[in-house]
Amino acid sequence: MPNAVEPRTESPIHLADALALLAEPDAGAWRPIAGGTDVMVQITGEIGEPPERLVDLWGLDELRGIEVDGDVLSIGALTTYTELRRSPIVAEMLPVLGEVAATIGAAQIQNRGTIGGNVINASPAGDTLPVLLALDAEMLLVSASGERTVAASEFWPAYRQTARRHDELLRAVRIPLASDRQVRFRKVGTRRAQAISKVVMALAWRGANGQPWHDVRLALGSMAATTVRAAATEGVLNVALPTRETADAAAAALAGELHPIDDVRSTADYRLAVAGRILHRLIRDDGGW
Template sequence: MPNAVEPPSESPDRLAAAYELLADGGAAPLAGGTDLMVQLTGELGEPPDRIVDIWRVDELRGIGTAGGTLSIGALTTYTDLRRSPDVARHAPALAGAAATIGAAQIQNRGTIGGNVINASPAGDTLPVLLAMDATMVLGSAGGERRVAAGEFWTGYRATARRPEELLVRVEIPIRDHRQVRFRKIGTRRAQAISKVVVALAWTADGPDAPWSDVRLALGSVAATTVRARGAESVLEGARPTMDTADAAVAALTAVLEPIDDVRSTAEYRRLVAGRVLHRLIREEGSW
């Protein structure tokens, strides 16, 4: 059994100091540690040589709205997301996703930034962020840059982040009349890694009005979180009828090539993704 390693670590309390410690690109930031501490054993690949503990950097915390954007600091925990009135108002599906992650211990310590950067295809916030057209704000000593969620996850556990960068915050555009629905399928209601995650977003003027700006994002069905553009085109401009739902499910399952792994078979994932999509389209929303 590999030994637990204790890489040298530093614990800055200012963002500028954290950037300085990360500048050579050789250290891994440590946020809540709920993914990284597991990696330190060496059982899941090469552990990092050096760690920079960013937990005390309060500049990476906080949730707020300004200029039509909901801004969520990278160190925001799932418990923070669940308790935030701004998230409840502008991104309730994100609070819903946070509520399905781990159990209370993980929700108190795990952060949205860690979920985004860890880039697991089973990361539960990722489909919601993709469906809501979120932007990732990355920072380093050289300044900040922004990357759209659609370009952020570049492959299996790979992101557009450069080694010297921190994820500073996630920005979600606030849109009138937008609905977002989320569903996670796992083995249990708590402490379950997802078999299928689906997030569906659209705007409409009422329950029977035609949909626009449709975004359908899925997790745990491919190497990374993906959008299902064929099903989106079926839903764009359509009303949420039974026929529309049938056609969208057909478009989704025709192209979906889920992974077969220890948690589930590809066939189960394809079937369930279709059933979940059907329900999300037909579900009564709160208008």
């Protein structure tokens, strides 16, 4: 039978107090909870180990806020999807984040679910992860002993694992801004709302309009145990113009390097076919053919 014992919960309002709890010798027993949209599903013990103790982050204003800090967009870990959708800063600087937020769950989940929760939950189907990977984001982690940043490319080393230590909280997601960078995102699920991704893709590149692309990043979710980059396909797109021939070559390269999973949500064959089509479409959107 699932364990439905209510966990002990602390609700600090200062970051230092939350970090002090996590610095206790048995810190691993404390489980942070932000919006709770993932944690509450696990609380009955029907899916994995239920948490014994919760540290409720909702009162920590130090983890909130969206701001431009030099050439970096800093997004507090407690930022909800609704806040991302409504933020004028996001709309101006990185509208793709609002697009992603609009595809997550539906209004209820968007009002409670946070970007930090998505990052730390580390689901291979987490919709923000490919975008953060494609944008070379960094995760700002904080503990009682200080702060450190970890690149998105090193943050999710294995299935549902992160680089976060038990004594750390994710404080913010930091995304470098570049005026000549473009980014496109597409998610395919069973429905337009309340659907976990079958395929989710983010494609970023730099270069002026009409010029060859460079610094291409192609990241995919729901394909493997972790969110992945498609290096061979990036190689085809780098220093290329977004022509139909480039799109054909890139889609072929993607089919050659992806080895999608088969699971309850989709088959490997479907994922492979859809990934190629989405990539073609994203390139065409820029090429205008």
